Amino acid sequence: MSGVTIRAVTKRYGDNAPVLTGIDLAIQDREFMVLVGPSGCGKSTLLRMIAGLEEITSGTISIGDRVVNDVPPKDRDIAMVFQSYALYPHMSVRENLEFGMKLRKTPRAEMDRLVAEAARILGIEEYLARRPKELSGGQRQRVALGRAIVRKPAVFLFDEPLSNLDAKLRVQMRAEIKKLQHRLQVTSVYVTHDQVEAMTMGHRIAIMHQGKLQQVGTPLEVYERPSNLFVANFIGTPPMNFVRATVGDGGTSLQARGFVLPAPAACREALAARAGKIVVAGIRPENVVDASRSTRGATAPLELVADLVETLGDEVVVHGRQGEDEIAFKMDPHNPPELGARVPVQLEIDRLHLFDAETEQRIND
């Protein structure tokens, strides 16, 4: 078993702008690390570099204690699951599972044992004689997982393995992969663009944007303490509300366009240095509380005009407006406000996330 260490890794194609710059990431042994980011952020490229399918322009990637920059993929002791499954269509499920083992000249008895074991874990025993095209999407993905399992690798690499499945199956397979990883205790790197997948599956998640690592942390860390505006915006549904405000009164108040908020006590010091400057204040929808719910800590009252009401069943998401600022919040589903109605809410001030408007970095800690 071994972790993956990525040091100062850069990737560029020819003379073009780099796709990845200065990536440093230490993935622990047996950790489930999720690389998440919008398309084009370089997460798949990074995964393919770990796999050895892309060359590393500069920096090093190590698996265990060994630098693998110049090690061919087959000797890196990895297994990869592709978005498109990449099952060999002319081979039966069994042949698909055996292909790699045959190449490594695994003895027949060992091969049968491993295939049987993988098939049992994944519940694909009945399909071993079938061709991939005779299987459903979920079954194909299981076979692809099986092909990775029989390899007994040091590291699993997943490249958006659930993106081709329908929503319901995706939720189900998400849980299965997570359980599988827990059971096998194999270091895993999982690439996805879906932040819900990232939050639910990863021990830690690494958020990437424009070829740079934005933040690495446990799901709760990145949710509660996003290190910059991008992460704050990317993680969480409905997304965090943002209000541009000027720091006033020596750091004790935040003057937005149509209203004034008291600054959270914990970051008045940091704000004092920014008096008169513009900051971005972010607040998650669950920290904007309507009168019917109880609040935590210091609050500030605000009146919002309901623009749009989305019913989710257990709650409704109300998109409110205050002047030019839009603030979404959650309410009890049984008493949704009329469109255009004025709704009094309380903002939980201690839950404000403050970001520098220029650098987009987090101010409060």
Next chain:
Amino acid sequence: MARSRRDQELPHAPLHVFLGLATLVTVYPVLWVVSIAFSGRQTLAIADVPSDPTFLQRLRAVVPWPQQWSTANFTSVMTDQPFGRWVLNSVVVAIFTTLLGIFLSCTAAYAFSRFKFPGRRAGMMSFLISQMFPGVLTLIPLYIIMVQVLGLGNSRLGMIIVYAATSIPFSVWMLKGYFDTIPKELEEAAIIEGASAGTIFWRIVLPLAKPAVAITALFSFMTSWNEFILAATFMDKEDMYTAPVGLRFFVGGFSQQWGYFAAGSIIVSIPVVVLFLYLQKYLVSGLTAGSVKG
């Protein structure tokens, strides 16, 4: 139900009549050849027409049905004439042309499809341009190279090389197009599992390209099987004739053995028909369906 079907079919009636007639026009010459082949005679006419024919006698003369059935033309074209040897020449040349052509085209097309190397675009373009000129244009240079320089006139090997070389550009384009559609992830999955480039080519890509390989092989086979001009130029010894040259021998110059010609034509067309029927499934199948996505 029956009524509505009838209503649907009615507007198609003129179309069916037209298609029937078109089929008749297409098949008629073939039927004529079949009639001559089985007539046991050497004339081009199906029936004897007296000097002052009635309408029915005239009509009889154009109905492709021999006056009496006989397989004499078939037996004697294979025994009295050296036609069997000519067919054998054709078989040897066509099979080896196909094998050589397909092997070179597959490997070349795979390289063009997957690897980046200097001259890749130029190579594909030159293949394309070579297809824009009529084949006869190469007759004289090929003759000089193959017969005068290499001394491969009257040789099956010479014909195999020439045919394979002329079929390769088309085959490479066909196969490259197909290789391009085979998902790269399949190869990447194999790389990670430890497959070498050779293993990937032989065990993943080629089996998946079966439909394209089959069609290209059929094309290769038919080109050399049917080819006449090059063969007639290169093979001037009677026992080295290929079947198409041999057929011409029956009706050219001083002989008018239409019966042998017709019987020979039918024998020559049988392998092509059989091949077509056998490879038909590949003309419509997409073997890669199911490998990717749901």
